[in-house]
Amino acid sequence: MLTFVTGSKQAFEVSLADVSQTQLQGKNDVILEFHVDDTTGANEKDSLMEISFHIPNANTQFVGDENHPPAQVFREKIMSVADVGTGVEEAVVTFEGIAILTPRGRYSVELHLSFLRLQGQANDFKIQYSSVVRLFLLPKFNQPHTFVVVTLDPPIRKGQTLYPHIVLQFETDYVVESTLSINEDILNTKYKDRLEPSYKGLIHEVFTTIMRGLSGAKVTKPGKFRSCQDGYAVKSSLKAEDGVLYPLEKSFFFLPKPPTLILHEEIDYVEFERHAAGGSNMHYFDLLIRLKTEQEHLFRNIQRNEYHNLFDFISSKGLKIMNLGDVRTADGVAEILQNDDDDAVDPHLERIKNEAGVDESDEEVFFS
Template identity: 85%
Template sequence: KDSLMEISFHIPNTNTRFVGDENHPSAQVFRDRIISMADVGPGGEEAVVTFDGIAILTPRGRYNVELHLSFIHLQGQANDFKIQYSSVIRVFWLPKSNQPHTFVIVTLDPPIRKGQTLYPHIVMQFETDAVMDTTLSMSEELCNTKYKDRLKLEHKGLIHEVFVSVLRGLSGAKVTKPGNFRSNQDGYAVKSSLKAEDGVLYPLEKSFFFLPKPPTLILHEE
């Protein structure tokens, strides 16, 4: 199933329908016209919070991750993705055994596309002990009305915990954590392989999750 994710337009300054000037070029006039007619917010809305230099294993790269009111923005050196919260199905919060990193996986439907490859799971890797102290770029009124009991303006703690908390509050997505399973080394996962790829397998309450690549979610019912 194909999904149209983005359309790019070139608006010549010589056009006669969307006439601009030095301070307000034709492309800006065209953009403003679309926003005035469509039920969308401007793509340049301020980020609620930004996480800089996050390692993402799929699609691979290091990205600045911005959480906006209605979408996630992944901004890397070579790639740029905007993901509506309506596409976020679930968030998985999975610590790596005996390593100073924590996986946070954002599961999407529809998936994002890079070239001919679809990515239904965004696999982020946070330093487990890294901390942050931030105030969300959101009015107190909005926080206390639309996001009441889901968000707070002040966040201080481990980066991956802050990320999951804010993402859950903005998107409403459910968060899955490890259940009661522990390996003989008291870890949350066991070493495994999928075809030619080595990785770890997380036994969860209703599924198994193989990481890091290819990230594969296997429901118990399957």
Template identity: 35%
Template structure:
């Protein structure tokens, strides 16, 4: 329907929204309104250009704004192009450009950054676009490679959409070879050959800057510099915002929603020097194909920090119920755990009443080839730092102790412990100091966990037991060697008493040639020479 004041089109989508609405062109603005009264209005003074492109849902009218932003409207029909073209020229003095997409199927081309969008062009035609405003992170998985992450597995689907009926883009990896000239302020030609950098690093930094620009709609509340992370290994800057946090490292950059944080632990390390802060995530953090459901940060207990939060009094009172302070000057681990507890809205779990033989909150052990600490907490066991293993007490069926009785040998200084979970999985810890058994057994009994001992069980040799085992093996070897020697000595004496009359090493007339003799020949040839 057309008249002198505006032009309307029905059944139009706005961006990636699932519902349709009515699209209108008016002399003062461009607008879209859904059946649920959700509206998008663009003033005519902000319009820069318009493009007509074939899209998945019919044809698309792409509106580019003067500030670099892009709005997309899908669902047009092919016959709507002439009406849009004439109306845009009449109302806004803008010529609607008709663009063709590349359908060659090539996977190599050139990239172009248009506002917050990354455009991939093949033969000067657009093949696809990536909205970096919806990306959650970027990293470098390998040499000359840059990965852009969009959706975490496990992220809830949009309202009213069955997650099994939708497909979502999760990752895109670009291979960027070669080098490019380095941009410098002074254009000097003296060091032109040396002023080159890897093209993948330039591309990676550009993507990161676009992510920061699109995600930083508000200023960060606080920032922590160079925080040591044990799992995954590295140092990260932690930027905390009202709804999410960002981990920025030299290789990886992540955006984590506070809604993904499900557990927080603050655990003192048995060395009495460090404190561990553990963050449980669902969905987990991903680095390539590796998933990290827990982040383990380490702090020095004596280190202190002096920070001021970028929040006003009204926000701290209304949104955070005065659980945050404007200024903090305290140990670093206390400040970070307090801020995480308020922003994520999760309780911070600390050690309970358990104490090891040495008075620590954890006991040292090994999980397969990894050494770490096992924390018996009030509602779970937690093994850190690698691999972080969470064992709820209510999911434990039976705990089996191995090599704890006298039959295991008095020389054994360690024992093993295996958790038989109700789900059918087994989790085993080894190389536990024998002195820890009494306190650990008391803890199990207090929590009413079933215990079973297997003294005659076939055990796994650990490094701490290798010395004892090697000593026993040496003793056994010496005794066996002695017995063998005593048995064979009489035979050797008998052989010496009966000399071999045929053996004559100094007899030059021996008719048996040696293998290394150069004059060795066959027996028939030797007999022939003697006859001659």
């Protein structure tokens, strides 16, 4: 932090992690420019873009000489601890041509010291790590891709659409070798035991490891649930969108679109619904999840052979199953969801901040 004190009292302080560039103007002035944040929270309030400091030659805190004026001493001190470069800031590491499913497009993903940047042909997002509340590493069964989800609070905005979850899709077997562009002193102090100078491994593991080290966000991966084919998720559809539903240790996550995260603590009850007998529908069932807010999510067309694995997993989590005890009959059909906001902002996103502070040892990802 940079603290400005006047009359022995603190006037203000500035986080040097938010400084993107510094400029020496004349002999006595130093300008600090700050990172732009494209989350909605940044857009809803005033943000400091730049600040200028005048460093007199007679000051006693940053002492210089004729060839090395005090303003330059001050600037070098700032540069030694801030996320800045001599010109255009260099990323710690860049992953080129990454497929992102929401917001859809192919992006260059840059990981900087205090923010991540998504650069596409039509869109450019800068996201402070302070907005990253959790990472999810979710393999796709029997497919050559792995999801990595970056969950944000506040979300980013594209047009009128809010995106609380950035869904990246990596080729599962693709191996990369990355050397971090980072000051050795910073690496050995601030990021000691969090980052290594270089990495070689599967791209989704390398990305997640570096992202975790820079942002400090925890990583959630599949827990104990296994499908009938020994996968981590079951195929289903949410309204008109086909996807997969991941039953995780503390939540359910439907991917890829609309990415819908449902925390166990927000669930009132779940209900298994049979399709009417006859035709191909008899091989499928639906899963209704009703929240304590009375919102409902109906996951349709789950293969019938997934029933026992799902039932046992949900029972083990202590979630209320309304079919039991004849509260509702097993053949009952719940009303069709009336809420059209399933693809809007996740209504439980604020809860993730609390979850982010809880140790989930059985879900944490550690890579060497």
